[in-house]
Amino acid sequence: MRQDRGRAWLLLCGLLCGFAGQATERPADYAWQLPLSLTGEGPWYRLELPMAAHLAARHADLRDLRVFNGEGEALAYALVRSPAQETLHEHEVRWFALYDEAEDLADSPGLRVRRSASGTLIELLETQLVAQPAALRGWLLDASAVEQPLARLRLDWSSEQEGFQHFRIEASDDLRTWRPWGQGQLARLSFADERIEQRQVELPGRRARYLRLLWQSPRQAPQLTAARLFSRPRDSLSLPLVWSEPLPAQRAAGGAYQWQLPLALPLERIRIELGPDNSLAPVRVSGRGGGQGRWRPLGSGLLYRVTEPGGELRQDELALAGAAVQQLRLEVDERGGGLGGAPYLRLGLRATVLVFLQRGSPPYRLVLGNPDAASAALSPHSLIPGFSPERLERLDTAELEPGAALQATAPEGGAPAWRRWGLWALLLLGVGLLALMAVSLLRRTRTPESGA
Known part of the structure; x- marks a missing residue:
């Protein structure tokens, strides 16, 4: 009797161990893989996930993402994301006119710069207000009171000045040494009884005491009426945007253009590839989760690509509301000349950083595309003791790998589906065998009692 019970337990343990062994995840359970190469000594490594990974996943929250080593072992990992709502602080700043062609601020007419132990004082000379030089070259913004990294600039200017504004942005901490911070573009146009404005410029998210805006097209700067800077808290995590490859449009009803995504994603920006000729098109963008739901407005603006003697003016991006959408629709006001044909669209998504703990030997692979996978991600603080945004930047x-693209591991829904059904069959078979053994043991136990 004890031998029979022992055999039953051994069989049960064997079935459970076999089931557990079969349930261990393997790279073949996932439809897509990307080969990885590691740089540095580790043991933690970070990777900014490309847009191709988001589009290949079966879940927008990336629960079906894993990292495997050469032995086929799944590695511990975490996903680091920017906050859903970014916190920016608004600051009104003082501005000072820069006249003529003076590149050195200390030589700019109309300005006197005095330095002392208590700081820097910028004065606007009254004599220059009476007799201004010929041309307004640009503006100096005093950001010395802002202690946080600068993320955005918003300007307003006198209402009678319309058209495009193109200027160079430079930053300084001492008013003598200037470093480039990119280009800025503003626009104010009257179109079809509407006024379309672009007053905002994104900044690189670094600290600076002064900003210098030098106009390039037109050479004469407009008269400012307001200047605001937006700063980001030092301890906040701000990740860049990742962009998709160009996606072709489908013509929809009413002359609109439409795109279908593989899954709903929280898009922050889109970029429309404009034609080589001069283009000017007011547009509206709407989206929905999929199916036949209602279209929700996501954003609107003016897209343009205009060639001038001094260079090209281009605005081909639109900021969206960040809502998760699977379908996008673009409506173009053709009175501006249109886009010159069906446009291509690039999707902009706030980056997600994968952090994993290295173990085993190469090759290391990032895999995606299992619809039944549950999240195995740890929190960043559990994976890395003392985790912080600064430490994230210091990770290896x-x-x-160069030239790497998504590689198909198995036909999607093929090997994982077969294995899933096999596991269920094995489980049911084990349960059936256990039931038969239990009945047999009960019968054997009752037989001696009835004989007695």
């Missing part, structure tokens, strides 16, 4: 990097 994992990169996609």
